Amino acid sequence: MTPELSYIIDTLFIIFAFVLIIFMVPGFAMLEAGIVRTKNVTSVLMMNTMIYAFASFSFVFIGYQIAFGAYGNDDMSKWAFVLFQMAFVGKVINIMSGGVSERARIIPLTFFAVIMAAVLYPLVVNVTWGSNLLDGTILNLSMYDLAGSTVIHSTGGWALLAAIMIIGARKNRYTKTGGVRVIPASNIPLVTLGAFLLWIGWFGFNGGSVGSIASKENADLVALTILNTNTAGLSGAIVAGALMLLKYKKIDITMVLNGALGGLVSITAGPDLYNIYQPILIGAIGGILVVFAVPMFDKFKLDDPVGALSVHLINGIWGTLAVGIFAANPDEGITLMGQIKGIIVVAIFAFVSSYVVLFIINKISPLRISNDEELEGLDVNECGVEAYPEFKRAF
């Protein structure tokens, strides 16, 4: 295996992984378009499109340098590496935007997407996967997080928590007596399509994060990573489905799919470190956490239409802890304490910085649409285009 050959094979491999992740763009878009009410569907599709356009652009031309320094890579084409890293950034912001859909305005959120992609997320990457500004300081992190349970999913989740605290719940979501009004998903095929496109994207996300396939060991590691990623998703879906059946006698498909996604998030920190059986348990806990966290966030009136706090924030934390529990290896610097420290440092930075930036944006351009516009729907008011203009509404 000459360096040139390894360079070629890994460039092809990372381009393949990059493309898989890009399937998560329509993946998130379809999932969210299926979950929200028909009057807000165009708006979430627009938001997803804006995120891909603005966040990717901001990351390639600004954020990348903050995260990694100058463009450059000896092991594969530097442009393949830029593409792969670019594919990540939109996900962080998708997690956030999905959770405030049906009441947040597109333009101020797009501003936030630019700042997140150009500065905030790159700083998180810098201190975890990148050139590490914290090196030599007491905050220097030793967290193991292969594909971003914390770096991607929790970061997005903390930003979402900040956004929900500032923007508030959808009108009439919570009754005065403390009840939760169920708002059914408007298009279940789109939810399902979106969830499976995300699942497929995860193979690229986690598999590609191994970074190289150009040795026998790495080829095994990539394949193991993808197998473990998938197993955790399967396990999360199975357990979420079983719990729904026990609790409600009926199996809500959105919960099963969120259980799968929770399992996928939970494995993301260390899919390369586990044997093939550990992901069963890790993903199962991921599925359980989703089923219990969704009503819990509603109790706190943290209104999150797509369940992103449960799927991404809670399981991002769980997945990062799981590495410390199941794969601690002090010789390699992987310890439970190191994982916890990483979770906390990223949490504080991501939450506080997102809160501050969103707070300021909100003063300049309100993040929330007016009550009348919310009632009428964001599509007409923000986009001027209805998603399904020819279908008569049942209510």
Add this chain to the structure above:
Amino acid sequence: MTPELSYIIDTLFIIFAFVLIIFMVPGFAMLEAGIVRTKNVTSVLMMNTMIYAFASFSFVFIGYQIAFGAYGNDDMSKWAFVLFQMAFVGKVINIMSGGVSERARIIPLTFFAVIMAAVLYPLVVNVTWGSNLLDGTILNLSMYDLAGSTVIHSTGGWALLAAIMIIGARKNRYTKTGGVRVIPASNIPLVTLGAFLLWIGWFGFNGGSVGSIASKENADLVALTILNTNTAGLSGAIVAGALMLLKYKKIDITMVLNGALGGLVSITAGPDLYNIYQPILIGAIGGILVVFAVPMFDKFKLDDPVGALSVHLINGIWGTLAVGIFAANPDEGITLMGQIKGIIVVAIFAFVSSYVVLFIINKISPLRISNDEELEGLDVNECGVEAYPEFKRAF
């Protein structure tokens, strides 16, 4: 080409093929969701999700060993091989579940999916592609079936036939005077999307089944396999469309797409054995068989909403025979008699074992929903969630 390099390239190749096949998960889900009536859409999406979760899990941790013995592979990462084989199993069960949609219950079918994935299908694989329990007996098979015209498609088709015999037709599908009531597909874009995702998945299914791309000969064989696979699909679509035009003056798109799928099934046994022209004829016959088999099964009151018996069972048989007709090669053990014997042995095993298992499951947990629930739709009764709650129904 060192063994290590070949190992790396084939691991990458098989992971690529695996990912393509996983696109068949949303592929089947969208195809079926588009074909059934809106009141049953969530139910088929749930069923598809359950199949992916339970069948994949059962195969990875139980079925694989029955099929192939201990995890292991010298030519590529063993985990890549496990993933690739895992991707197949759901398809067998999708074929079955699709054909009994709109009246079969999710939970007993999920039980069947587990048994099929853990035991029945692995036994079929064992005696065809695997370690071969029948070796040394009179039943020892010499069938050539590269990517599963028989192993996948007919096996699923026979299970479906058993299921339809036990579960029966949808209410009011057949009139007392012997007529067939047309039940139109509810969402043609989803049908089309699903069919093309399946088509794309087929490139991975058949191309990956060559098993290696790491020599000049194999690279040619993989490319030829994909070309031939595609050609048979094109040919099936063209011929089905032409027949529809001749018979009905109008071209029903679901029949054209099923013609394409029939062509794809028919080439699956030997896409690597043909020259580039033979698939034109093989796929054309596949398309013709679909057009004629669909009304034939209705004559026998075998109610199959998605046409799976025609696409998968009939063309699975045809495709396996086609190898014996167009590519017999006694020196390599490929004979028409060997193909026929394989078809028959698998048919008897798959049909009888599926029938017995489904019969027993049916006694424990009825496979069929009640008449009232069927009339109201499975979505409300099985899932508690409507697929399109905001769209007013035209009837």
Add this chain to the structure above:
Amino acid sequence: MTPELSYIIDTLFIIFAFVLIIFMVPGFAMLEAGIVRTKNVTSVLMMNTMIYAFASFSFVFIGYQIAFGAYGNDDMSKWAFVLFQMAFVGKVINIMSGGVSERARIIPLTFFAVIMAAVLYPLVVNVTWGSNLLDGTILNLSMYDLAGSTVIHSTGGWALLAAIMIIGARKNRYTKTGGVRVIPASNIPLVTLGAFLLWIGWFGFNGGSVGSIASKENADLVALTILNTNTAGLSGAIVAGALMLLKYKKIDITMVLNGALGGLVSITAGPDLYNIYQPILIGAIGGILVVFAVPMFDKFKLDDPVGALSVHLINGIWGTLAVGIFAANPDEGITLMGQIKGIIVVAIFAFVSSYVVLFIINKISPLRISNDEELEGLDVNECGVEAYPEFKRAF
């Protein structure tokens, strides 16, 4: 890097690129199905299916030889090369068919698809990428067009212009007083899904057109090509969105997505020739051109429901010029004059030949549906199948 190894890696690479392009089949189908009115959705899906079936078939068995001569390739599997080239042809015809949807009949357009795929497009390829019939004549072209800004997009665009001139606008599209009646897209999620599938396909289209990844230089070139392709799409979307906001205060998502596609078309002639910053400008101009060209074509009463003239024809020309402006390299034979000559020669051939063929087809089998059938919708009249039979129409 032995020739055998290079052969294997490039075969895998081109198969990967081929598969990505095939995602453009459902991509175009979903985009168009989402844009047209519900009464014409099945018809455009049928048209897209017919194009894939007939055009691919015609190209593989006839057109390829006209373009390139006998099947053969020393650098990779000849069948992989055939598949890759086959994947292109449908796009040319999709561009044309999309722009005459809602009033053109399926069967005569399918005739045109066969002639285009078997003869017209192969002749364009012959004189640009192929064996070059014009070699030695005064018309011999030196146009640089890596992945077909002219060869694919403008060719399709010129054919569309000819088709619109013969077929005319949709009934009631233009009022007697010169106004344009807005016909809203019927399904925005499908439009979005389609656009992103096209975007993903573009990575294979342009990346694969580099032709080889099997050297360090080529690996870099492939990755740079994909990065630049993506950047131009981002830039086109951003600029189109910003312009819409300035002009109309609301951001029409279909225009943003068309802006992205315009950017993607504009980069397609030379994504491998630019640095990473030039695509920002090239794509931005692509987005601007879309925003201004769409109303311009309406002024000329050239009715194009999907905006294909603006996206593909205008930007195909712009993208080919851009190579001459930003990447002229007389030593390599790349000059602005050479680009202009190529644009003109292809324009004349594509427009005139398409016009003549469509004119003749129109005499034999009218391209346009009757007024009554158009009013009722093509689905009922051409396909006998409604796209969404259960959804009650709002009007």
